[in-house]
Every structure is written in structure tokens, then in C-alpha cells.
Amino acid sequence: MAMDFKSIPLIDISPLLEKWDHPNVAQDEGVAQVVRQLDQACRHAGFFYVKGHGIPISLMEEIKSVTREYFHQPYEEKIKIKLSAATGYRGYQRLRENRTKGIPDMQEAIDFYREVKHGMYGDLGEVIQGSNIWPSNPSKFKQVMEHYIDLCTDVSRKIMRGIGLALGGSADEMEGKIAGDPFWILRTIGYPASSILDEHHKADNVVGCGEHSDYGLLTLLNQDDDIVALQVRNKSGEWISAPPVPGTFVCNIGDMLKILSNGIYESTLHRVINNTPRYRVCVAYFYEPNFDATVEPLDVCSQKTGGTKSFEGAVYGKHLVSKVFNNFAM
Numbered sequence: 076m077a078m079d080f081k082s083i084p085l086i087d088i089s090p091l092l093e094k095w096d097h098p099n100v101a102q103d104e105g106v107a108q109v110v111r112q113l114d115q116a117c118r119h120a121g122f123f124y125v126k127g128h129g130i131p132i133s134l135m136e137e138i139k140s141v142t143r144e145y146f147h148q149p150y151e152e153k154i155k156i157k158l159s160a161a162t163g164y165r166g167y168q169r170l171r172e173n174r175t176k177g178i179p180d181m182q183e184a185i186d187f188y189r190e191v192k193h194g195m196y197g198d199l200g201e202v203i204q205g206s207n208i209w210p211s212n213p214s215k216f217k218q219v220m221e222h223y224i225d226l227c228t229d230v231s232r233k234i235m236r237g238i239g240l241a242l243g244g245s246a247d248e249m250e251g252k253i254a255g256d257p258f259w260i261l262r263t264i265g266y267p268a269s270s271i272l273d274e275h276h277k278a279d280n281v282v283g284c285g286e287h288s289d290y291g292l293l294t295l296l297n298q299d300d301d302i303v304a305l306q307v308r309n310k311s312g313e314w315i316s317a318p319p320v321p322g323t324f325v326c327n328i329g330d331m332l333k334i335l336s337n338g339i340y341e342s343t344l345h346r347v348i349n350n351t352p353r354y355r356v357c358v359a360y361f362y363e364p365n366f367d368a369t370v371e372p373l374d375v376c377s378q379k380t381g382g383t384k385s386f387e388g389a390v391y392g393k394h395l396v397s398k399v400f401n402n403f404a405m
């Protein structure tokens with residue numbers, strides 16, 4: 076039995092990115108090493124840092140700076156893109172508007188989802204139907220974010236190829252019906268400095284985001300430098316900090332990958348507490364299955380765990396919609 080994790084591993088994925096479409100990708104020694112590291116990280120922590128991802132650090136920084144600039148504006152400006160049922164739950168949510176397990180989170184955020192055209196997934200798609208509403212300030216916000224989303228989608232797809240191999244399947248394991256047409260979510264998040272909070276809240280260790288697992292396959296977190304606020308729960312129930320490592324993404328696996336792996340990989344609980352005197356930003360990109368995918372344990376995984384499937388099939392879009400309703404229960 077491996078020791079419970081006390082820190083989060085860092086993986087250089089550049090060999091995987093270089094060879095991702097080679098016909099014998101799994102035979103490449105560099106790739107095989109990345110795949111082993113992914114497997115270990117996903118089994119034990121469900122979290123890992125990645126470097127060698129190819130997304131320019133200057134862009135990662137710009138994403139955080141436009142996010143900070145947006146949240147720095149007066150409330151009247153931010154509320155122009157207010158999230159509501161009518162916007163398909165896309166847009167700005169003020170402090171404490173988003174809830175986790177019923178408790179308001181000390182964060183403000185903007186949610187963006189891949190476009191869902193009218194009628195696209197029938198009743199299932201109706202709740203988040205629509206296009207994103209973009210802030211007009213900072214003026215480059217939309218252009219920079221859309222470029223970033225494309226790059227994150229590409230990197231995530233390639234990491235998922237490595238994870239397919241790590242699970243003993245093929246590099247294409249997640250393509251087609253599972254995530255050949257992946258849904259995505261982008262959340263730009265701001266966590267107020269603890270100094271702005273009143274004495275009562277301070278005493279409570281104000282929670283920026285309560286403990287939760289993510290919903291889909293893989294999350295890429297671009298977190299603020301210098302502030303330690305993200306915490307990951309290990310199997311013994313200890314909270315392990317995930318301090319910022321400049322130029323890296325913090326990656327974690329979501330509920331749909333837990334199901335696909337038949338529980339070999341865990342969608343690890345995590346939370347955010349910003350106990351510092353500085354406003355913290357984080358931009359979370361979520362790589363998800365096809366919106367209408369029915370996700371069930373892969374055969375290659377259930378064979379490894381004694382032939383039984385520990386989970387019923389789950390429709391990803393249904394899972395997402397039920398989470399969205401919980402987050403914004405009026």
C-alpha cells in the first residue's frame with residue numbers, strides 16, 4: 076500500500092505532446108514515463124502539476140491580469156453581464172452567490188460554457204442553452220480568453236490520451252462517444268483578501284470555495300502566484316496545500332473520469348481558503364465529456380477490478396445541470 080500523499084507531484088508532459096499522434100506512441104520511452112507518472116498521480120492524489128504544456132507563460136499571466144482587471148471594476152460594471160437562468164447560467168456571479176453544499180462561497184466569478192445552440196441536446200441542453208456574455212472591459216477579454224480556451228482544449232485532449240494509456244487502454248480511448256466532441260467550462264474566479272472581511276468572518280477562516288469534486292474529466296487551474304490557498308484532501312482526510320508553481324497548471328480529475336476508471340482514479344475533494352491580505356485570482360478550465368455522453372466504466376478498467384462495474388452509466392450533461400442548479404439554488 077502506497078503512502079498517502081503529502082504533496083502533489085509535478086509532471087513534465089512535453090514527451091507526450093511531442094509524440095501524441097505517433098502511431099506507436101505507447102512504445103516511446105519518454106511517453107511511457109509520462110504515462111507512468113500520470114497513472115501514479117491519478118491513483119494516489121487525483122492531482123498533479125504539469126509543466127512542458129506548451130502554453131506560453133506570458134499568456135497564462137495575461138489571463139490572470141485581465142481577470143484581476145475585470146473584478147477590480149465597480150459592481151455596476153460587473154453586473155452588466157449578470158448570470159441568470161435566462162442567460163443559460165452564463166455570466167457574472169457576485170460574492171456568496173455560488174454555493175457549495177448549501178454554503179455560500181466567498182468568491183465572485185464569471186462562468187463561460189461552450190455554446191449550446193437552441194434545441195441542440197433537447198431538454199437536456201435547455202438549462203445552459205445560449206452563447207457566452209463577454210465583458211466589454213477589459214476590451215481584450217473575449218479575444219484573449221477564446222484563444223486560451225482553444226489552447227487548453229488541445230492540451231487537455233493530449234493529456235487525456237496519456238490517461239487513456241495510463242488506464243491500460245489506447246490513446247484514443249476517450250475519443251468518439253466519450254469526449255470526441257468535448258464540452259468545456261471556463262470559470263474566472265476572484266477571492267477577496269481576508270483583510271476586507273469583518274472580524275466575524277475572519278474568525279471563521281472564510282471559505283472561498285467549499286470542498287467539492289469537479290464534474291468532468293480534467294481540470295486545468297491557472298492559479299495566482301505567491302498565494303497559497305488551494306487545498307487538496309488526501310485519503311486520511313488531511314488537507315494538503317497546492318502552492319503555486321509558476322508556469323505550471325494544477326490538474327485534477329473529475330467525476331466522469333472516476334466513473335470511466337471504475338474508481339481506480341478518484342475525483343479528489345479540494346477547497347480554497349484565502350487567508351492572505353491579497354485578492355486572489357484563479358482561472359479554471361474544465362475539459363468535459365461530450366455533453367450528451369453516457370459515461371460508464373471502461374471495460375479495460377472493470378477487468379482490472381475484478382470484472383464488475385462499480386458505477387451505473389451517467390449522462391454528463393445531466394450531472395452538470397444538477398450541479399448548476401445546486402450552485403445557484405434561489
Ligand SMILES: N=C(N)NCCCC[C@H](N)C(=O)O
Pocket residue numbers: 173174175176260284287288289290291361398402
Ligand atoms: N464547473 C466546475 N467543476 N466547477 C466547480 C465548482 C465547485 C463549486 C460549486 N459550488 C459546487 O458545489 O460544485
Ligand SMILES: O=C(O)CCC(=O)C(=O)O
Pocket residue numbers: 262264284289296298305345346347357359
Ligand atoms: O481557485 C482554485 O484554486 C480552485 C477552484 C476550484 O476548485 C473550482 O472552481 O472548481
Ligand SMILES: [Fe+2]
Pocket residue numbers: 287288289345
Ligand atoms: Fe474545483
